[in-house]
Amino acid sequence: MPGTSPGVRVRERIDWPVIGVSQVADIFEEVEEGLRQDRAERLWKKYGVFAYIAAALLIGGVAANEYLQHRTTQSAEQNAQAFETARNALADQEFQSAAEGFEALADSDARIAPLAANFLAEARLQGNADRAAAIAALEQAAAQDTPIGKLSRLKAAYLKSETASRQDVEAYLGSLANEDTQFGALALELLASMAVAEGDFDYAREQFGFLRLDSPYVPQGVRQRAIRALAALPAAAPATQPAEGQPETTADGGEGQAPATDGDQQE
Numbered sequence: 001m002p003g004t005s006p007g008v009r010v011r012e013r014i015d016w017p018v019i020g021v022s023q024v025a026d027i028f029e030e031v032e033e034g035l036r037q038d039r040a041e042r043l044w045k046k047y048g049v050f051a052y053i054a055a056a057l058l059i060g061g062v063a064a065n066e067y068l069q070h071r072t073t074q075s076a077e078q079n080a081q082a083f084e085t086a087r088n089a090l091a092d093q094e095f096q097s098a099a100e101g102f103e104a105l106a107d108s109d110a111r112i113a114p115l116a117a118n119f120l121a122e123a124r125l126q127g128n129a130d131r132a133a134a135i136a137a138l139e140q141a142a143a144q145d146t147p148i149g150k151l152s153r154l155k156a157a158y159l160k161s162e163t164a165s166r167q168d169v170e171a172y173l174g175s176l177a178n179e180d181t182q183f184g185a186l187a188l189e190l191l192a193s194m195a196v197a198e199g200d201f202d203y204a205r206e207q208f209g210f211l212r213l214d215s216p217y218v219p220q221g222v223r224q225r226a227i228r229a230l231a232a233l234p235a236a237a238p239a240t241q242p243a244e245g246q247p248e249t250t251a252d253g254g255e256g257q258a259p260a261t262d263g264d265q266q267e
Contacts, residue, residue, distance in 0.1 A: 079110045083119075090119065095127025106140055114141035114148045121155070135159050150176060150183045157190060166194040185211060185218045189225065201233055208233070 086101025102123055105116035121137035124130045138159070141152035153176060161169050170177065170191055177187040192207035211218055211226035218226075 076110070076112075079105060079108070079112055083112055083116060086116075087119065090123055090126075093126075095123050099123040099127060103137075106137065114144060114146070114152065117141040118148070118152060118155075125159075131159055131162070147183075150181075154183060154186055154190075157187070161190060161194055166191060166198055166200075169194060180217045182217060182219050185215075185222050189222050192226075192229070196229070196233070202236070205230065205233055205236065 082101055083105055086098045086105070089095075089101060090098035099120060102116045102120035106113050106120050110116075117137045117140040120140075121134040124133040124137060135156045138152045138156040142149050142156060153173065157169050157173050160172060164172070173187050173191075176183055177191060178184060179187075188207055189211060192204045192211070195201070195204040195207070208226040208229045211222055212230060214223075
């Protein structure tokens, strides 16, 4: 738009996912790209920030497999019933009742515990906006080196990014950002977005440049957002040119010299 500076134009063209919790669902939409995304989107509109996690984990093979297998014993049946009761309470916005039900399951040794911890985080966040309690619940599930564990750590990192620095979030993610997986691509996108918010455009440009590549590990949505981000970022600063009449500075800090002639070379 006329009269706007390049910096303002960047903010107008992209809503960086690090800015608020409401952007989290858009990011996690890529975790299970082959799922029934239309159903996940409807759940998101109805239930809020954690709805995609509910849809992805319950519909996708990650949680559905564990959930169905867990129902093969009597105790598993009881846990499944307790989970459904808590989930219904959450849908009815009875947050305290839902939190109590999910917490009991999350603290158990049941296989459904990591999933219950994710829903406990939702109840804490929606019920009284307790971000710290939501992160603590997610970290219960993140302790396991499983797809649910990685998803939980990534979600916790998004919540932490509201107040933490990029360096702190990068340390929290650990090796996840270096994985050749969809989780790794999403973690890298988070760090690149935080770099934009901090004004480190060089780092952001480097990471978005990697994410735009045609890789089986980069979800299509992440790739498209990276392309849009690169188009909106300020252009890289040109190399510093020496002032007129001043000798050119070489890479080692010395003044540039004319190339030696044959007569200057030693025998």
